[in-house]
Amino acid sequence: MxxxxxxxxxxxxxxxxxxxxxxxxxxxxxxxxxxxxxxxxxxxxxxxxxxxxxxxxxxxxxxxxxxxxxxxxxxxxxxxxxxxxxxxxxxxxxxxxxxxxxxxxxxxxxxxxxxxxxxxxxxxxxxxxxxxxxxxxxxxxxxxxxxxxxxxxxxxxxxxxxxxxxxxxxxxxxxxxxxxxxxxxxxxxxxxxxxxxxxxxxxxxxxxxxxxxxxxxxxxxxxLTSDEIVAIEKADEERSMALQNNCAHFIFSDNYRVDDDFLFHCxxxxxxxxxxxxxxxxxxxxxxxxxxxxxxxxxxxxxxxxxxxxxxxxxRSTNPEFLRICQNCPIVNLCLNCPAHAYLETGSMDAVVPYFCQVAHARATALEEAIKEKG
The missing domain is CATH 3.20.20.70 (Aldolase class I)
Structure with missing residues (x-):
């Protein structure tokens, strides 16, 4: 049938x-x-x-x-x-x-x-x-x-x-x-x-x-520290492959730009x-x-x-540091920061949170190295 x-x-x-x-x-x-x-x-x-x-x-x-x-x-x-x-x-x-x-x-x-x-x-x-x-x-x-x-x-x-x-x-x-x-x-x-x-x-x-x-x-x-987070993500084959296979969604080109100062892009x-x-x-x-x-x-x-x-x-964001560091960051999708988390961390929705930056950059480095090793 x-x-x-x-x-x-x-x-x-x-x-x-x-x-x-x-x-x-x-x-x-x-x-x-x-x-x-x-x-x-x-x-x-x-x-x-x-x-x-x-x-x-x-x-x-x-x-x-x-x-x-x-x-x-x-x-x-x-x-x-x-x-x-x-x-x-x-x-x-x-x-x-x-x-x-x-x-x-x-x-x-x-x-x-x-x-x-x-x-x-x-x-x-x-x-x-x-x-x-x-x-x-x-x-x-x-x-x-x-x-x-x-x-x-x-x-x-x-x-x-x-x-x-x-x-x-x-x-x-x-x-x-x-x-x-x-x-x-x-x-x-x-x-x-x-x-x-x-x-x-x-x-x-x-x-x-x-x-x-x-x-x-x-x-x-x-x-966990940024290195520990990277280590457990690398050790978990399923998680590691998902990150590698979706690399283009996590790391943008260096000329990535957001043309506004709106706080919410999520x-x-x-x-x-x-x-x-x-x-x-x-x-x-x-x-x-x-x-x-x-x-x-x-x-x-x-x-x-x-x-x-x-x-x-x-x-809209009124924090120059946030606009300079976070708004056009090419690894924003590897970052834990967002208006909700920034507020809980600092009391401001448009704050830079150093811990989140460390994790994002460690993830980006590990991901780029994994892609190179994979050829």
Missing amino acids: TSFVSKLNLEDFSLWKKIEDHRVPLDFYLEITARCNNNCRHCFINLPEGDVEAQNKELTLAEISDIADQAVELGTMWCLLTGGEPLLREDFFEIYLALKKKGLLLSLFTNACLVTEEHIAFFKKYPPQYIEVSVYGISEEVYERVTRKPGSYANFRHGLDLLFESGIKIKLKTMALRSNFNELSEIAKFCREHSDSTFRFDPLLHLRYDQDPLRNNQIRQER GAGKSSFTVSYDGFFRLCFGLWHPDTIYNLRNGTLEEAWNHHIPKIRNI
Whole structure:
């Protein structure tokens, strides 16, 4: 029988460019809590599980449902539930079902420590697109060095095993930290053996959105040096080949020029957005500058998307150092810096961050050497 329907991978979907050009809010991150059962050294958002003040600020089920209705009206199709730890919400099932019934395609970020048989039965009945789990270590010592929560490793492995046995699509990832540096290769091996999805590791550690100085110092201590980042990217064959095969996207010619002083050249606010646990609209999950957020409890998503975002994307840099060093940098796509990260690092969205520069130049040198060796 002739087939009239062909399978198309989402990444090959030909309308992506048109969607971005026309600024359709196709997907959004929904942080349903900032609270977490773990206390990870590197986390930029987590608050204690029993933080009553944070819990009282959380969007209610009714508020979440209303925001989702507005999002669907604007054309949104995907929603990623995240936190904190989303499964801490006592009304998690109700939130998930409310979004599912609106036709949204749902995904979930979780540490897996709270996953039970009840969750598995629920997810099998109402399948997510995928569930993504962070693997901070494959030994109890390393995992709990990161989470700072005794017993968390056993809970993590139990929850992860339940997910593996369920047949639900699982994606695995990790953060490259000082605390798990010596176990990264084993973490990568474990993740690739247990999931068909591309394993990713991230060396970019965000500073705290609440600017807690003690926690920020702890995060800085977890950061790898530029040489260490290059070394782990080079040692990981999949990551190394991806960088080499896409070299043209990462290193531009020396005559690369940006003909304006607009601050935002990224995709923030073009086809996605983030809603924080306390109801603030953000262009991306990392952008916390007070001038860029919008309180959805006092306004509408349509107002935020169609009127607030254009104002933000029209912000121009007034920092001569940034314009000289960063704006026309040919290795900008190897750099960790952006307005969101610069603000968390310095309090200014158009600041030069030396650590990010070091990482970018080390990556560029390593990539150029790898290309030469390859011939």
